[in-house]
Amino acid sequence: MSFLADAATMFGRAPRRPTSFSEEAEILHGRKRRAHVTKLLEDARARPPRTTWRNRRWAVLIGVNLLFTISFWLDIQIVEGSLTASRFLGFHLADVYSSLLVILAQRHVAVNLVIGSVTVMILWAVVGGRAYCSWVCPYHLVAELAEKLHLRLAERGIVQDHVFHRGVRTVLWFGFAALALVTASTLFLTLNPIGILSRAVVYGASLALLWVGFLLLFEVVYSRRAWCRYICPIGLTYGVIGAGAPVKVVYHLERCAHEGDCRKVCEVPHVLELTIKGRAEDAEVDIGPDCTRCGMCVDICPTDSLKYEIKGLRDLL
Amino acid sequence: MADVDAQANAPRPKPRRRRRRRRLSRQQEQRRRLLRAGLVTAGLLILQPLAFVPIVRSWRTRLRPPGALEEKEFLAACIKCGQCVQVCPVQAIVLADMNEGLGTGVPFIEARKQACDFSCDALSCILACPTGALSHDLTAKEEVEAGLARLVRPERCLARKGEAFRGAARGSGFRGRLRYAEVDRWNPIPVSEHPYDREPCDLCVLECPIGEDAIALVPFQGADGVAAFTPEVRDACVGCGVCEMICPPDPPVIEIEPRVGPPPRLRAGEA
Numbered sequence: 001m002s003f004l005a006d007a008a009t010m011f012g013r014a015p016r017r018p019t020s021f022s023e024e025a026e027i028l029h030g031r032k033r034r035a036h037v038t039k040l041l042e043d044a045r046a047r048p049p050r051t052t053w054r055n056r057r058w059a060v061l062i063g064v065n066l067l068f069t070i071s072f073w074l075d076i077q078i079v080e081g082s083l084t085a086s087r088f089l090g091f092h093l094a095d096v097y098s099s100l101l102v103i104l105a106q107r108h109v110a111v112n113l114v115i116g117s118v119t120v121m122i123l124w125a126v127v128g129g130r131a132y133c134s135w136v137c138p139y140h141l142v143a144e145l146a147e148k149l150h151l152r153l154a155e156r157g158i159v160q161d162h163v164f165h166r167g168v169r170t171v172l173w174f175g176f177a178a179l180a181l182v183t184a185s186t187l188f189l190t191l192n193p194i195g196i197l198s199r200a201v202v203y204g205a206s207l208a209l210l211w212v213g214f215l216l217l218f219e220v221v222y223s224r225r226a227w228c229r230y231i232c233p234i235g236l237t238y239g240v241i242g243a244g245a246p247v248k249v250v251y252h253l254e255r256c257a258h259e260g261d262c263r264k265v266c267e268v269p270h271v272l273e274l275t276i277k278g279r280a281e282d283a284e285v286d287i288g289p290d291c292t293r294c295g296m297c298v299d300i301c302p303t304d305s306l307k308y309e310i311k312g313l314r315d316l317l
Numbered sequence: 318m319a320d321v322d323a324q325a326n327a328p329r330p331k332p333r334r335r336r337r338r339r340r341l342s343r344q345q346e347q348r349r350r351l352l353r354a355g356l357v358t359a360g361l362l363i364l365q366p367l368a369f370v371p372i373v374r375s376w377r378t379r380l381r382p383p384g385a386l387e388e389k390e391f392l393a394a395c396i397k398c399g400q401c402v403q404v405c406p407v408q409a410i411v412l413a414d415m416n417e418g419l420g421t422g423v424p425f426i427e428a429r430k431q432a433c434d435f436s437c438d439a440l441s442c443i444l445a446c447p448t449g450a451l452s453h454d455l456t457a458k459e460e461v462e463a464g465l466a467r468l469v470r471p472e473r474c475l476a477r478k479g480e481a482f483r484g485a486a487r488g489s490g491f492r493g494r495l496r497y498a499e500v501d502r503w504n505p506i507p508v509s510e511h512p513y514d515r516e517p518c519d520l521c522v523l524e525c526p527i528g529e530d531a532i533a534l535v536p537f538q539g540a541d542g543v544a545a546f547t548p549e550v551r552d553a554c555v556g557c558g559v560c561e562m563i564c565p566p567d568p569p570v571i572e573i574e575p576r577v578g579p580p581p582r583l584r585a586g587e588a
Contacts (some may be wrong), residue, residue: 072403082397085400087400101396102396106393116447163463164350164357165351168355175362185393188338189422190418195397199412202399203399203402209391210415226357
């Protein structure tokens, strides 16, 4: 039930209140009187804010992207290519959605693309699909910086966030694919900011960066994180691939003060609606597949109620 | 009186109007979210076919790397990763920018700047291509059909004028490289560091990686009756662009005409 509901949330449905709660959850919810929550929060607020996971993530993201550049410029051939397709120590890797578009446009299945895509699928099926977004995607990094600017301007009332219906991403996923099939061209790849940025990082700047600049401007002045939240079909693809991934952010109801800091920093806040008071159906709940595993919520949570976990590892050890 | 006027005309401080945002009902907000989603969908789906404009208008026909499929198929098959760029020993391959629409991130060769001289000996770009946009059916450089050399400015040809050529083929600022078997079998060196002394000038024939089946110097009767020579492009020309790069006059006498349409012939079938 929960798995399907999480999937529906990823495809655009608004998260719903659970209809039933576990016994433990009911007890915990019952305990959350105002005094109790205030006490929880007071204890926690004494702690300085952390950026642990963000720093680690940025180091990995910059490292991965620079590895492409260094590998090319020093000709050491560790990763050749860019994020749409590459070879890691000789093994084919290919972005899954980009490969799908090429296959649809070409109406021909290139074996190397399939090998590359399957390898990538296996990787992210384990690590957690949308971890690609926050730990690898170069657009994510620049969008994070644009988001900071957006929030600062929004605070002063200069700009305002305009929310879209999230179902648009699913519609566009099929739309881009249909367009590739009908026009026999990979139209989306000409606009794909991930490819543009990745190529810029490896092969040098290009005019196409203007399009990326436009997208960032749109996000700053009109809609927070619009590309990642409402448009990117590559992100949705990885979300589906990693739906059953063992690497997860897990929510612990017991200590949660329901102050909502996590939802304010989240790129995809609909996955954190279960942190609203009275919404968690169990004492421990896995965050849904649209979660990018960026760890912003883990860093900001004043009560340590959100934590990274590798499912099944506890049983193994 | 004047005082009163001045007072009346003075800009009055505007009553502070608090920018109030109309509270939307839940239903209104939902409707707006849907509307924005619809607009962004329409916008993106309409924007994308703009990428066809440069193709339809044929702004530029690019010389593609060896083994490239027919142009439209090639554009569809290329995943824009640039692996071909990375393996080329002379870095003849570059990626196109956004002004080429569908060609964004797709590789091409600017022969005058840096031609493909097959110094990799193995068609590395074809081997590197993960999608087969550069066709894996090709196994030897002689099978390449990237384009065809053409004498576009014959009046400037040194051989046709009966002139010799001495010195470096291109200016000292020229950065293109070529592999000279007699200098270093394995490493291409800058063209600007390799002086020539040829009478008459025959650099295009001399440096052609394919040989005299592709281009040769043939006797020719000049305009004023002087016996001279002219380069003659033959059937085996693969369109690598070395002749265009090495041709001393600037702009060059000889240029590659990129292949348009499907590959005209499969060389294997030819006698």
